[in-house]
Amino acid sequence: MNDLQGKIALVAGGTRGASRAIAVELGRRGAFVYVTGRTTRTQRSEVDRSETIEDTVSLISAAGGSGVAIRVDHLEPDEVRELAARIDREHGRLDILVDGVWGGDDLMTWAKPVWEHPLDGSLRMIRLGIDAHLITSHFLLPLVIRQPGGLVVELTDGTASFNAVYREGTTLAFYVAKSAAHVMAIGQAAELKAFSCTAVALTPGYLRSEAMLDHYHVTEETWRDALVRVPHFCISESPTYVGRGVAALAADPSRERFSGQTLDSGQLARIYDFDDVDGSRPDAWPYMVEVALAGKPADPTGYR
Structure with a gap:
């Protein structure tokens, strides 16, 4: 499909994981995709993984698409300002902004209360999960509102209802950083409404x-x-699944009805009728609540 032909997209933090798959699926369907991140083939970020922009x-x-990789640290305002200026020079607008900036998983110390968790790690997660997203919004949203119909997607971890409960063992700074996406989408939706643009938060499942x-x-x-050691991994999904979800949402002319909401990959699969790469349709968040957290044996029947 090329229903996004001519659209200009930016996937911030598109080095790996869900963000990478989203970038690929947007490109597959015709969008020109700017991919930003801190790890290139010559320079690695603090995450120190091999995947590159x-x-x-x-x-x-x-996948038949086109795009460009630009090294940007989204915590550095000057770098994000220059990114926005470049997109403005080259295209004069931005149709799709996906903010997947993160990189804080290795900073978490599970099951430690905030007073025992390393303070520098906690503050870094807040910076990555909140500050970087606000900086990105500040400089890129003026390009999104250039034309009606723009889409902003804030990636998070967990649905709004799931994150309404603080669960034992969660790292507080991680919880705050990821929960911020829900209220950020609400605020962005309100500010973008006058420009007929849509803002949502979005979470994959067990990725x-x-x-x-x-x-x-x-x-x-x-x-x-891995199911021998981690039975509930049976509900897991490939990154392509959420990538297909974002591409379908971006191609939906009626997507504004979702503005301000937190969506998830399983929900989008039901709405837009698509499957994961193995032909299944995982619905991870109901499974996590009704099976995994309920202490039931791992069984994805009825959930994929």
Whole structure:
């Protein structure tokens, strides 16, 4: 499909995981995609993983799309200002802004109360999850409102209802940083309404990101081998699943009805009738509440 042909997209933090897949799927459907992040083929971020923004653009090209990789630290206002200026010079507008900036997973110390959690790690997560997103909004939203119909997607972890409860073992700074996306989408939706633009928060489910696959010592092809040690991984989904969701949302002329809401990949699959790469349709968040957190044996029946 090329229903996004001519659209200009930016995926901030598009180095890996959900953001990378979103960039690829937007490109697959015709959008020109700017991919930003801190890890390039010559320079790594503090996350210290091998995935790069250039690799993401290569995947976009392999999918039949086009895009460009630009190294940007979204905590540096001058760098984000220059990014906005470049997009303005080259296209004069931005149709789709996906803010997936993060990189704080390695900063978490699980099951530690805030007074025992390393303060520098807590503050860094807040900076990555909130400050970077506000900086990005400040400089890029003026391009989104240039034309009616713009879309802003704030990536998060967990639905609004799931995150309405603070769960034992959660790292407080992580919880605050990720929960901020829900209220950010509400505020952005209000400020963008006069310009007929849409803002949502969006969460994948139990994501088979590159880091998660490495953590469980499996690959996308062998991920089911992890079920012996992590039975509830049975509800997991590929990054492509949420990527297809964002592409479908971006192509929906009626998407403004979702503005201010927090959406999830399983929900978008039901609305837009698409499947994951294996032909299944995972619905992770109801499963997490009704099966995993309820202490029931792992069984995805009825949830994928």
